[in-house]
Amino acid sequence: MKKIVGLTLGLACLAAGLNAQASTSAELIVRxxxxxxxxxxxxxxxxIINYGDIPSGQLQQAAFNPLAERTTPLTVNCGNTPARFGLKFVDLQAGSKVPGILNALGAGYTEAHNYGLGTAxxxxxxGFAVTLKDLRASTTPLYPIMRSGVGAWQSSDGKVAQSPTQYSWRSSTAIVPAAVSQLAGTIAVRAVINRGQDLDLSRDITLDGRATLELSYI
Known part of the structure; x- marks a missing residue:
């Protein structure tokens, strides 16, 4: 019993000491x-754009061989919050580019539009070319715009040059990126096979074009 009383008295004394040093201020933290x-x-x-089997006998030996256009749907979903963002395309097979091959697709293409199809x-x-088409936010049509690095935005026909060129979209005549919460569109690809005489047609050749799409906020 004595030990219990002594403990109770000790706590009472400690509490009295704390009351004597009571603080008159406190800190509010907002995080x-x-x-x-x-x-x-x-x-x-x-x-994945799949051209399937391509008979080697159909290839021209002394000229580049353009293939039909293939497409894949593109979507960007930002929930309910509109955002301004853009896309960059990085060629992962840049070392396999064939200079001048996109000339087979017609005018308007440069080497910046030329993505490699790999080696065998x-x-x-x-090589292959990429084009952005049919861009829209819900039912609102969007129109592609582009800039090099951090330069000024300008109109684009949708043909996609490689990074550091960045692509976005406008919804009005003003050439500035539109804030959208959902984007839908089409990525169109047109591949061109090298001259038959420059390939080893005695074995299977796999088309191995690869590019990364990088989304960044503006």
């Missing part, structure tokens, strides 16, 4: 994190 809009970029079918047996397979 939170502002995060950028989370936009999800996707392409139907994983972004040490020989360059060909």
């Amino acid at each position: 939170g994190t502002i995060k950028p809009v989370a936009c999800n970029l996707s392409m139907t079918g994983g972004g 047996s040490g020989r360059k397979t060909g």
Whole structure:
């Protein structure tokens, strides 16, 4: 019993000491994190453009061989929050470019539009071009615009040059990126196979074009 009384008295004395030094102020802390809009970029079918089997006997030996256009849907979803964003395309097979091959597609293409199709047996397979088409936000049509690096925005016909060129879209006559919460559109690809005489046609050749799409906020 004595030990219990002594403990009780000790706590009473300590409490009295604390009351004698009571603080007359307190700190209020306000915390939170502002995060950028989370936009999800996707392409139907994983972004794979498949030309299937191409008989080697159909290839021209002394000229480039353009293939038909293939497409895949593109979507960007930012939830309910409109955002201004753009896309860059990075060629992962840049070392396999065939200079001048996109001339087979007609006028308006430069080497910046030329994406490599990989190599087979040490020989360059060909190239492909990318075009942005049918852009829209819900039912509102959008029109592609572009800039090089951090330069001024300008109108675009949708042909996609490689990074550092950046692409976005406008919804009015003003050439500035539009803020959208959902974007839908089409990525169109036109591939061109190298001259038959520059390929090893004694074995299978796989078209191996690969490019990364990078979404960035503006």
